[in-house]
Amino acid sequence: MVGHRLTAYTIDSEAALRDLLGEPTAIVRAKLGDRLNHLTRRFVECSPFVCIATCDAEGRCDVSPRGDPAGFVRVLDEATLLIPERPGNRIADTLCNILANGRVGLLFVVPGVGDTLRVNGRATLVTDADLLAPCAVEGKVPRLGILVDIEAAFTHCSKAFLRSQLWDPARFVDRSALPTNGEIMKVLNGDHFDAAQYDAERAARYARREGFY
Secondary structure (H helix, E strand, O other): OOHHHHOOOOOOOHHHHHHOOOOOOOOHOOOEEOOOOOOOOHHHHOEEEEEEEEEOOOOEEEEEEEEOOOOOOOEEEEEEEEEOOOOOOOHHHHHHHHOOOOOOEEEOOOOOOEEEEEEEEEEEEEHHHHHHHHHEEOOOOEEEEEEEEEEEEEEEEEEHOOOOOOOOOHHHHOHHHOOOOOHHHHHHHHOOOOOOOOOHHHHHHHHHOOOOO
């Protein structure tokens, strides 16, 4: 176990974990569904942001954000979602993982709302032009989409958002308090890397919305 490198006080079995945490209550278990309903689908329809968790064939995990105008994830029916794939950096961790291991976990976030919606299921990459046509933004139809067959859907309580005070504007961090992407790239690539130029060119591309759709 990785944790053994730092401490011998680790949890190594579900029995030991349950001894520490206890069991979920009946009401918590009751919120788990195997599909959306007319109420939980509202979280998908109002969400402009979703995190996608995937895993490759060796068990290495990845979480990637997706964002667009609210409702960009289409509810095709109570058991099926379609996530349009927009242009990115072409590393394609999420997409490659889906090809290797179709299981996905989704977390839908709605701005200003503490409760989230979690969806687990199996994903397939699709290129169906008719299916993807309604996903067009700024006149651009995505060439690829992630079709998710829902196996579990349930709301997650707001404790994490309340503890973190995530939506409190007084807690917002000024971007200048953190290193720029160019500065991080310079650490990775050496002093010859021009961080200022990288940041300026990146900002210009974003201002032009280049590569957004």
